[in-house]
Amino acid sequence: MEEEEARCFLRKFVEEFPAALEEGGPLPVNPLSCRVSVEELQGESLELGLRLLTARGSPAGLRALLCQAALSQLLQDDLSPFHYPQEAEANQGEEQEVILLQSEEVQRLFINKLINVALTWHRSHPKLPSSPSRYLHCSVHAIKNTRRKMEDKHLALAEFNQLFGIQDGVQRAYYAVFDGHGGVDAAIYTATHLHVSLSKQETLQSDTAVAFKTAFTHTDDMFRGKAKRERLRSGSTGVAVLIQGQELTVSWLGDSQAVLVRKGQTITLMNPHKPDREDEKQRIEDLGGCVTFMGCWRVNGTYAVSRAIGDFDQKPYVSGDADCSTTQLLGNEDYLLLACDGFFDAVSLSEVPQLVLDALHQPDDLEEGGGDTPLDQSDDAVGLRVAQWLVAHAKAAGSSDNITVMLVFLRPPQQLFVHDSTAVTAQATQDSITQDAPQQ
Incomplete structure (x- = not known):
């Protein structure tokens, strides 16, 4: 076919x-x-x-x-x-x-x-290679919301190896969400170049965390040149994931986030960079900067993020150094969710599993209300609906920011209905894998 x-x-x-x-x-x-x-x-x-x-x-x-x-x-x-x-x-x-x-x-x-x-x-009529065998259906939805401009960008690339001609026998898929501020230029730039830089790293297979950190730094340096040439002043947070074989590596700058759900339980992958996070605040103060509250916590009274691509007028206080964490996939994971702070400011991590199950039970037309039985349509149709429903929920919960939600299913959406509802809503404290961000 x-x-x-x-x-x-x-x-x-x-x-x-x-x-x-x-x-x-x-x-x-x-x-x-x-x-x-x-x-x-x-x-x-x-x-x-x-x-x-x-x-x-x-x-x-x-x-x-x-x-x-x-x-x-x-x-x-x-x-x-x-x-x-x-x-x-x-x-x-x-x-x-x-x-x-x-x-x-x-x-x-x-x-x-x-x-x-x-x-x-x-x-x-040459023989064309088939798509990756791993089931990775991706559902994405993004809205400008009440903001004047849409400054989010995202990229879903299950064909990472094919795009870069990598033939080492290890399956790879790349997913990322970038949340721009002060304009969309930094977000567009990072969405265009980060995965390219990542593909060139010699440590891609042996140490993906090092590869990711180097790729983020290199992309920030590249954008500095463009920003200087074209007098750009924007910045962007970002969260990117590379699934490599049975290994999932997440790398991030700022407060966009990723969460893994396994058997209805959330698995903590990261600790977002925010100015009021104690180690981030200490890092900024050690450099001679300050963190002040002006409606929200800000670096030197300006940016509400402590790490980002761009924002060169506030470097090194707003750092371009990414953090990483790696998790082994056991084969029983449900999905991976990536989103910008426009989603997570209105939705907590613990709410995600139940919200996704609720979304899977929604009918075709979101305006017609909820449903009580699982959908029997194609996974593509079901998946698209999930991202739309999550974005609509975040907006209804009070988010006025740009909202981007990306859901990467690690098993077909229909299989998620087997989870017992009590397991989905239970606390995941004992079963979660918590990996603190590396200290600077």
């Missing part, structure tokens, strides 16, 4: 794009940036390619393989014809000069390589 679906998509895609895009013509999807550094090219090209293919209904595994193949060809080309005029960057300061590329033109080349790969595969 996967092979047939892939063939069908390729046929439709080459019908829409039978030849390379003409020079000077409009692109079918807009690049994220006008100028892009050579180091940023990989992340921005993959983001653009995935967006283009997703909008046309490409199967997830196929779009990852197409993007990886096209990018590999692009990086072998001479990109000097796309260099941005050097004189435009002459007054950027004393730091080493960064080569920038004209994004629209280099991305036209990338899309043309994507079209060429699709045409070749359509004609030659």
